[in-house]
Amino acid sequence: MPYLIPSYFLIIKESNLDDLRRDVSSDNPVSAYLKVGNVTYNINIAYRGSYTRKFRKRSFWIEFVNPNRCSGARIIHLNAEYRDPSLIRNKLSFDFFQDLGILSPNSQHINLIRNGSFKGVYLQLESVDDLFLKKRGLPSGAIYYAVNNNANFSLARDGKRKKSLLSGYRRVLGSKSDDDLLHELIYKINTTSLFDLPNKIPRYLNIEAFLRWLVGAVCTMNNDGFTHNYALYRNNETGLFEIIPWDYDATWGRKVDGGIMEHNYVSIKGKKANHLCNLLLQVPEFRKLYRNILEETLETKFTVEYLEHKVISLHQSLRPHIILDPYKKKAIDTFDEEPEFIFNFIRKRNSYLKKRLNKLD
Structure with missing residues (x-):
């Protein structure tokens, strides 16, 4: 099935647009119309x-007022993906997480007029909120966004x-009593x-x-x-917290600024700055489970063979629109090189991780 790129038509008064531009750091919204x-x-x-927000092509937060739902969403995010020369890394990542069985936002490229x-190609991201849970038939529960590096699970x-x-x-969802549970x-x-960790932490966290x-x-x-x-969701039925990925454009071999990130930059154990990752991988039974999941993923889903069709399909579907994107059309040569760049990263990263599986023994 072809990947279609729909067009969204934004109609906004110049005075309201000026209000947005006057203070790009402000979160205060202005009114407008969006035709979908x-x-x-x-x-x-x-x-x-x-x-x-300092980039020429900026990202947007949109709340639907009347009607107050669009395809089951109250709020959407339109990401400019300005520093990603492929414009597909975020979507490729979220789809990959979904393939791994992880709660992850849905995403869809759109043209914004x-x-x-024409203001270019954007990536529409699903908001992680009560409707995110409802769409998936999940129980209600608190949701937290990790908004800065203090969200490291440490003291x-x-x-x-x-x-x-x-x-x-x-x-973003829940009450003060939920704060006590996260605390x-x-x-x-x-x-x-460490001795008690295998017995106590599974009472609070979905370990797998x-x-x-x-x-x-x-x-x-x-x-x-x-x-x-990332976001945290506490399932009210199980009482367990689950983690949800968010903002994955600086991936698949690219840094936040769009530069190259070498395939060995991140350890097989993640980053020690995340205290929870560090602790769990010190517990033999958790480390073994992690190794088994990782080893299976390296053999099945994190391969060029598995991801090639997805990457090529996204790239080919976006190309006719990128040529017209006022912020991206001059970099079309780089855009055309991105599929092979991503494939090379997968090959090198896969090999790097396989060679280090013994560190998890």
Whole structure:
């Protein structure tokens, strides 16, 4: 089935556009209209991201007001993917995580036309919220975004004790009582002995889901995703926390700035800055489970053979639109080289990780 790139038509008053531009660091939205298919929605729109707001092509947060749902979503994110020369790394990563059985946002490339002018190809990301859970038939539960590097599951960061164990997290769903449960999880992680860890931590955390997430993060090599760029969901039925990936454009051999990240940059054990990863892999039974999942993934899903069709399909579907993208068309030669760049990364990373599986014995 071909990968279609729909067009979204943004209609916004110049005065409201000026308000957005006046302070790009502001999260305050302005009103506008967005036509998707045959429906025109009243929306609130704001810039999103941190350092990316300084780029010429900016990303957007959109809330649907009337009608208040679009394809089952109340809020969507339109990512410019400005520093990714392929524009597919985020989507490729999220689809890869889904193949690993990890909760992960859906994503779809779109063309954005603003007041009749083509503003380029964007990646629409599903918001991780109550509707994210509802679409998947999951029980209600608290959701937290890890918004900075304090979300490292530790009592400290860079040798300095944190003021709060919840530092680095922003609750987007749930109540104050859920904060107490997240606080308890982090406290137990940091005060439980290694001997007791296998008995106590599974009462709070879905261990296999966490280790599958770690496999995904290690394979795609998201150096920036171990201490933030993830969400936590606490399933109210099981009482267990699960981790959800978020913001995976700096992956598959590219840095945040779009430069090359060598295939051996991230260890087979992830980053020690994530205290939970570090602890779990010191427990023999958890380390064995991680090795088994990783070894199977390296033989099956993290291979050029498995991912080739996905990469080529995305690339070929996007190319006619990239040629017209005012921010990307001058880099079309680099765009054309990206599939082979990604394949070379997969080959090298796969080989690197296979040679280091014995470190998990």
